[in-house]
Amino acid sequence: MDMKRERNDADLRPTKGGCVFCGALSTGRSAALSNRGCYCEACYLKSRKQEANASAHAYEGFAEALVAALDLREHETGLHSKRVACHTLVLARCFLSSPEHLRDVYWGALLHDVGKIGIPDAVLLKRGALDEAEWAVMRTHPEAGSRILAPLPALAEAARLVLCHEERYDGSGYPAGLRGNEIPLGARLFAVIDTLDAMTSDRPYRRGVDFDTAKAEIERMSGSQFDPLAVEAFIQEEATLRKMVALKCDAALVP
Ligand SMILES: [Fe+2]
Structure with a gap:
C-alpha cells in the first residue's frame, strides 16, 4: 500500500478518542491537529467559518477606520x-x-x-x-x-x-x-x-x-x-x- 493511499484510509477511520471539541466519533473525513487530536468535520468547518467571520470583522473595522481618517480631512x-x-x-x-x-x-x-x-x-x-x-x-x-x-x-x-x-x-x-x-x-x-x-x-x-x-x-x-x-x-x-x-x-x- 503506498503512502498516499494509507493516508486517505486513515482519514476515513473514526477520529481517535473522538473530536477534541464535541467528542463525536466521526467516520467521515477528519482534519488532524498536530498536537491536540482531531476535529470532526462539522467542528472543523465551524472553526473555519468562525475564522472567516473574525477576519471579515477585522477588515470591516479597518474600512471604518480609513473612512474615519478621511472624515478628519x-x-x-x-x-x-x-x-x-x-x-x-x-x-x-x-x-x-x-x-x-x-x-x-x-x-x-x-x-x-x-x-x-x-x-x-x-x-x-x-x-x-x-x-x-x-x-x-x-x-x-x-x-x-x-x-x-x-x-x-x-x-x-x-x-x-x-x-x-x-x-x-x-x-x-x-x-x-x-x-x-x-x-x-x-x-x-x-x-x-x-x-x-x-x-x-x-x-x-x-x-x-x-x-x-x-x-x-x-x-x-x-x-x-x-x-x-x-x-x-x-x-x-x-x-x-x-x-x-x-x-x-x-x-x-x-x-
Ligand atoms: Fe470620488
Missing part, C-alpha cells in the same frame, strides 16, 4: 460614505444574493473616496470651483484609493469599485474612460446612489433638492451617465430609498 465625507454604502446595498440586493459579494459592494462604496486622503487641502477643501490644474489633481483619487487597498487581498473587489467609481456608463468618466459592462456592477450601482445622495444633501453653498428632483435627473441620465439597469433598480427600490433619504439612514443594512 473633509468632515462631510464620512457620513456621505456611510450613507452611500448602505443605499448602494439596496440596489445591489436586486442583483446579488451572496453575503460575500454584498460585503464587497458595501466596502467598496464605503471606501470609494479614500484616495482623497492624499489630495492637498487647497484642492480638497476649496470652496469655489476647481480650475483645470486642480481637477487634474482631484482626478487622481480613484487610483490613489485603489493603491491604498492593494496590499489587502480581502479588499480586492472593493478596490475595483474604488478605482472605477468615477467612471460613467457612456465612457466619459475617469480614470480609464471605461464604458458599459466594462465598469464593475458595484460601481455602476454606486454611481446612481452617489448622485442621489449628493443632490439631496445640503452643502455650505446650496440647499439639497427633494427626492423627486433627484429622481428626474437620474432618469434623464439613464444610458449616458448611468447604467439603465441600475436606474431600473433605483425605480424598483424607490419607496425604500425615498424613506432612507428622508431619514438619512446610515448604518442599518450592513450584511
Whole structure:
C-alpha cells in the first residue's frame, strides 16, 4: 500500500478518542491537529467559518477606520460614505444574493473616496470651483484609493469599485474612460446612489433638492451617465430609498 493511499484510509477511520471539541466519533473525513487530536468535520468547518467571520470583522473595522481618517480631512465625507454604502446595498440586493459579494459592494462604496486622503487641502477643501490644474489633481483619487487597498487581498473587489467609481456608463468618466459592462456592477450601482445622495444633501453653498428632483435627473441620465439597469433598480427600490433619504439612514443594512 503506498503512502498516499494509507493516508486517505486513515482519514476515513473514526477520529481517535473522538473530536477534541464535541467528542463525536466521526467516520467521515477528519482534519488532524498536530498536537491536540482531531476535529470532526462539522467542528472543523465551524472553526473555519468562525475564522472567516473574525477576519471579515477585522477588515470591516479597518474600512471604518480609513473612512474615519478621511472624515478628519473633509468632515462631510464620512457620513456621505456611510450613507452611500448602505443605499448602494439596496440596489445591489436586486442583483446579488451572496453575503460575500454584498460585503464587497458595501466596502467598496464605503471606501470609494479614500484616495482623497492624499489630495492637498487647497484642492480638497476649496470652496469655489476647481480650475483645470486642480481637477487634474482631484482626478487622481480613484487610483490613489485603489493603491491604498492593494496590499489587502480581502479588499480586492472593493478596490475595483474604488478605482472605477468615477467612471460613467457612456465612457466619459475617469480614470480609464471605461464604458458599459466594462465598469464593475458595484460601481455602476454606486454611481446612481452617489448622485442621489449628493443632490439631496445640503452643502455650505446650496440647499439639497427633494427626492423627486433627484429622481428626474437620474432618469434623464439613464444610458449616458448611468447604467439603465441600475436606474431600473433605483425605480424598483424607490419607496425604500425615498424613506432612507428622508431619514438619512446610515448604518442599518450592513450584511
Ligand atoms: Fe470620488
